Amino acid sequence: xxxxxxxTTHYLFIVVVAVNSTLLTINAGDYIFYTDWxxxxxxxxxxxxxxxxxxxxxxxxxxxxVPGTATYYATIMTIYTWVAKGAWFALGYPYDFxxxxxxxxxxxxxxxxxxxxxxxxxxxxxIGGVLVGMSIPLFNMINLLLVADPLEMAFKYPRxxxxxxxxxxxxxxxxxxxxxxxxxxxxxxxxxxPIAALGAKLNTWTYRWMAA
Numbered sequence: 001x002x003x004x005x006x007x008t009t010h011y012l013f014i015v016v017v018a019v020n021s022t023l024l025t026i027n028a029g030d031y032i033f034y035t036d037w038x039x040x041x042x043x044x045x046x047x048x049x050x051x052x053x054x055x056x057x058x059x060x061x062x063x064x065x066v067p068g069t070a071t072y073y074a075t076i077m078t079i080y081t082w083v084a085k086g087a088w089f090a091l092g093y094p095y096d097f098x099x100x101x102x103x104x105x106x107x108x109x110x111x112x113x114x115x116x117x118x119x120x121x122x123x124x125x126x127i128g129g130v131l132v133g134m135s136i137p138l139f140n141m142i143n144l145l146l147v148a149d150p151l152e153m154a155f156k157y158p159r160x161x162x163x164x165x166x167x168x169x170x171x172x173x174x175x176x177x178x179x180x181x182x183x184x185x186x187x188x189x190x191x192x193x194p195i196a197a198l199g200a201k202l203n204t205w206t207y208r209w210m211a212a
Contacts, residue, residue, distance in 0.1 A: 006210070013206070014063070021059075022077045025052040025103075026084070035099050035144075035153045042144070045101075046137040046184025051195040053077075053103055054132045057110050058125065058199035063206065067115035070128075074107035093157055096147045102139040106132045121200055129196035133188030 028048040057070035078100060085098040110128035117123035147153075 021056040028052045043184045050133045050136040050188035054192045054196045055199040058196045062203040070107040070110040074103035106135040125196040129192035130189045133192035134185045137184035
């Protein structure tokens with residue numbers, strides 16, 4: 001009975017953390033998830049998305065010990081976000097109003113670093129974290145270039161959930177960052193290493209708690 005209970009708790013814990021971490025990552029991407037604020041907050045998006053992805057991916061990858069887990073984790077988030085995109089489209093918003101972040105290629109790089117270093121935890125944290133932090137801004141800059149006109153979306157289709165002080169008033173093109181992809185990649189690469197280490201630590205604490 002105790003073995004069955006421990007296994008059930010183990011898998012239930014994985015499911016609960018998977019759902020909640022997915023929601024956290026998607027909400028952290030609010031700056032790109034809705035195109036009305038995508039361009040002006042790209043650096044904030046890059047930092048939040050790269051760190052949120054890497055802490056969840058490292059946690060799951062080390063918890064299972066299986067290369068490929070990070071890609072699986074990113075795939076779940078991608079499917080979940082496409083469902084949300086469809087929901088907004090059904091409400092009458094244009095197809096481009098919601099941009100689905102590109103997580104999967106960066107997660108594949110994380111899995112590759114874990115597999116190529118023969119499942120070395122510290123190499124995954126250091127190499128994988130830097131690769132995620134550098135790649136997410138680049139992939140998503142390409143993603144944003146495919147959006148027809150974010151400013152037009154901002155003015156024609158404001159979100160009803162936006163507070164008045166966040167409602168777009170005038171175009172701010174050219175006033176934000178000199179190089180959002182470079183700033184996001186640099187900050188993401190630096191921050192992802194300690195964040196990945198935190199994910200590894202959470203994995204260790206959880207494993208000890210499960211074994212107790």
